[in-house]
Amino acid sequence: MEAETYSRHIFIFPFQWDYIEKRGYASYNERTDIKKFDKLFSAVSPLKRQYFEIGASEERYNEYTYFHPFARRALFGTKENPSVYHYELSDTQGSYNISVKIDGVSTTYSLQLEKIAVSVFDTGVGTVAYFLRNDKHTSFEDILRINDSGRRIYPQYMAKGDRLAAKNSFLADRIYGSLGVLDFDDDFRQFEEDISHTNIFLPPDHIRQVFGYNKMDRTEDDGCQKFVFHQESERKDIIRISPVMDDRMFFITYYHSPYYAKKLRSKPKNFRRKREYNIYEEGRFGDLWFRYIFGDRGDKTVANTSVQREDVRRTTYARWSGEGTLFGLTKDSLVGISGWELMGDHITTMYYQMATLSLVQRSTILRFSNEIASITQLILDKKTKRKTEKQVKELYGNYIRFLNETYFREVTPQIQGIEMYDMLQSNMNIEKDAKALDEEMGELFNYTTLEEQGVLNKTANLYLPITLLVGFLGINTFVEKGCITRFFNIGDPCPSTWGLLGGDIITLIVFAICLYFPIRHYFKYRK
Structure with a gap:
């Protein structure tokens, strides 16, 4: 008999990738050649490319038909889709163990690691997702600790005399486990050594091994790896991986709790001082809900009741709260709580795809902004100024493709999906950032157009007297x-x-x- 599942977790690491074909500046298209990524990744990673097929799977049918046809092309790595590549490694015996310090004592949370999935997009971004199942730890506090410590990939801060002081508040004491041929173990001791400002990103073992590293390989490139994490390690025919977020991975969690579902159904609202509040906005459950949404392992990260209530209302999707189901969506998380067990399947399929698409949109917008900054530096350099025209046109063409093929205002005809997608877009500031990017891209393109016009004017001014001279001489020449x-x-x-x-x-x-x-x-x- 299969053990009862108390929670489902997905930790998502969004990244930017650059294919390095040669030293020096390379164009956007050269650095985002997805076929080159596939060649190198398939050669070194234990994950294998998977093509999306529905086949006899009811779950995959539901997941695929949930989205609009135009959104499916941006999400599912089918054989016909040249823009999205998908890789997986799964095993029924996988494990993901999170050791957490609680009052100085280490406690280990053991979860089943069902699969690791990598999705790569031809915009030069991608995601690594860890799918976890919890059938041992039942309390709300357990779920909060799993979320906060399980998604951390490096120390948020360092204390004087204790570089790993973050282990007492955020960082896991140790993350270890296995999946198939992967056998990872990391206690973050690499941060006790000297750190260069050019090598600040030291990914943990469970991320390194996805990109072909062995358990004993150093984080720094030793000249043999096909994937590196630092710019100074670049050489011909490798790919550099760069993080998009901070020390936290994006997390998706479903907590199956008939107890809290009953509380939502039986007492949906509180009345205080003639004002009406929902049960999840204040009180003990309100505090737990806030910590759940924002991934707080310890105390809630707010000390103002009005601010807490405002944040909860902004990030809570409460359409089905009267039936005991509640969702929360922020720029870093998508969480749900319910007494309906099948909701876990929805969160790990349709809602996972929705969150992935939003992360890809956000990551691509950030990437385009970085590309604009790099091209601007080339423009300011007189030696490379005239070389940027092609790069600007190329980047602008890819930006138009992004708007048409990846950036959507709506991805599903389902009303619940429409509303949740809108919340993700709003809380990730995607629409606002996309508008700002559009202005940046327009200004850069207009500047390049003016520069080209200036060159044409100079050419015309140069040839005008020559033309007049030839005309004056006429056939007399x-x-x-x-x-x-x-x-x-x-x-x-x-x-x-x-x-x-x-x-x-x-x-x-x-x-x-x-x-x-x-x-x-x-x-x-x-x-």
């Missing part, structure tokens, strides 16, 4: 006895003399000038 006249057999079909006249000399000078500047421009600015 080709005088009857000139060598150019004879070369083209103008006039006498049997020339006997080839003397250079003044008109011939002027014509040759004009031809030389007309050829000199385009040739000079080509050799000066070619790659």
